[in-house]
Amino acid sequence: MTFAPSPTTFFPAHDARFGSQPAPERPSPVRLFGIDIASSSSAAMIEHLLEPGRRSRVAFLNAHCANVAARNADYADALVTADAVLPDGIGIEIGARMSRQRVTENLNGTDFVPALLHEAARRGLSVFLLGGRPGVASAAADRLALRIPGLRIAGTRDGYEGLEDETATRAAINTSGADILLVALGVPLQDLWLARNAERLRPRLSLGVGALFDFLSGRVRRAPEPVRRLRCEWIWRLAMEPRRMAGRYLWGNAAFLVRALRHATGQGDGVAPLRRMLDIALAGGGLIALAPLFGLVAVALRLDSRGPVFFRQTRVGKDGVPFTMLKFRSMHVDAEARRDALLAQSDREGVCFKSRTDPRVTRVGRILRRFSIDELPQILNILRGEMSVVGPRPALPQEVAAYPGHALGRLAVKPGLTGVWQVSGRAEVGFDKMIDMDLAYARSRSLILDLLLISCTFRAVFGGRGAY
Structure with a gap:
């Protein structure tokens, strides 16, 4: 069964506030695991990234990303040197709260990027899609073109044969004239690739977007809206693909919470994070059971x-x-x-x-x-x-x-x-x-x-x- 998202599922209506602010708010950071994570509303972040003359490399950070960064120094460096790291999921929110900080809004890529592209279309900007299995990027591009009136698709390229020749890949992106580059190669490959090629890419905004193309193309079904509102999308993905996702969400989430606890206790806050860990572990396990x-x-x-x-x-x-x-x-x-x-x-x-x-x-x-x-x-x-x-x-x-x-x-x-x-x-x-x-x-x-x-x-x- 394929999933055909409705316009409001991946393509929220254009917010009239975009473009009406005379001076874009500068997103303030939350510092977690040595990484500055943006704490901003979606509207303010989009204004910031699309500000004329700005060049930005954007990464998203969730619990799984933090676990990978803890054991991959090159990926950690790619996150630290990114121009913006956006909070993705409830794990980062919990980690921030453990350290007595607050993330303004969950800016997960599956919701944030379509909103960004709505505003890009309004401004006449174009987008290039790189990554995914053969045919997935082009299917996602077709869906985007249908759902976002006026969005210009500069080109697509898959993440297999389309990525074998890095020089040719860069040339295809640059000659397309794309203003925005979306790279869906998974973590950590997408952010390593973007960091390595940042100085040789012409798009003014590039983002590593994980599984976004799979969702947009209908290849992978996303959690229903009520589940997403409750911040439990990870439980849906675990239920859909238990073998593949068990390590990431069960053992991985526990490892992330321990790491977040260590980060928090280094700042003098110990018992509250432990209690919250207990709550998450018991409630999450109970919901599945x-x-x-x-x-x-x-x-x-x-x-x-x-x-x-x-x-x-x-x-x-x-x-x-x-x-x-x-x-x-x-x-x-x-x-x-x-x-x-x-x-x-x-x-x-x-x-x-x-x-x-x-x-x-x-x-x-x-x-x-x-x-x-x-x-x-x-x-x-x-x-x-x-x-x-x-x-x-x-x-x-x-x-x-x-x-x-x-x-x-x-x-x-x-x-x-x-x-x-x-x-x-x-x-x-x-x-x-x-x-x-x-x-x-x-x-x-x-x-x-x-x-x-x-x-x-x-x-x-x-x-x-x-x-x-």
Whole structure:
């Protein structure tokens, strides 16, 4: 089955902001592993790279690239000497956060390059595609020409026979008059080739774009939009090609996190990165292992009652920052509208509403709640950094608004999928007792305590105490 991307999949509509800024913002760097990584919005970076008179060699850095650079000095040098290194994927974002830095936007090549080419077409610039299997670059060029009106394709050349004679390859690129050169030879070959030939190439902008041509041509299917929004495209690629990608994404991601941890601890920040590593490892592994269960639950919910599979609700996270929490829907679609009328039936004293006989809960929902299956989509909140595996129960905004002053201390840490309250009886624990538990956890949290609570979670789930 081939994948034909829609115009919005790879070819976002032109942003009217491009070209309207009188002075392009200079992208500020985040320093990681000795490499300056651009921290910029996509629009500002495109303005910067296409600024008249500028010549730039661009590389993308993701967790796999960082691992390769750690053992290949020539590739590391090619990254250090590039005019711009753009952050590609959640790994770089996590690595930056470990070092108390922030990347403004994920500028992965599969999304960034088509946006760049939209603006290039508006400015009358041309592009040359080099790399891929025979026929892939030309197929990608045809797709680009169809999807981006006015884009000039200066030429294409594959990465096999088309690359055997380096002198001939340079001559083909230079005589084409291309303004932009896209090179898709994989890591580290594409960046080594560009660094070696930089002074002898005429295009003013060159980028090493990895597997982009495969995606653009339809040869390789990209992750669905919801998966990409959740920053879990690596899990999709692992599921599609488990043998080829296991080393890169399972062992490779673990090696990257260890390397990022060492980088962070060199700057005096140790426990937070370790906790984040634990979150990523458990949530990522859990998402892969539980994928079949997710599918079965989705079917059961559709058959049982009207409404979406997932329930989205605003909850309050660390430091009072709101976020959208995900759950499997366990209630009827009008549950929120009926909540106020049921408050008097709460089985629990205090702010938080809980009712053992809540009529809003569906038949399938009662089973999901009995075994806490409804909470599992919060794995995605953990991967996004909004929650942790262990922490206080995420509260509703109206609950936080009604908190007594001392209860706000539970917002000092990220909310969790499991925690002291969750393993101590859940709904059978009163509000005041829950607050005391959460405050005690926030004061004394440690990795050992987190691991202990995780181990107790299994007993709590199968015991079912307070789960309704």
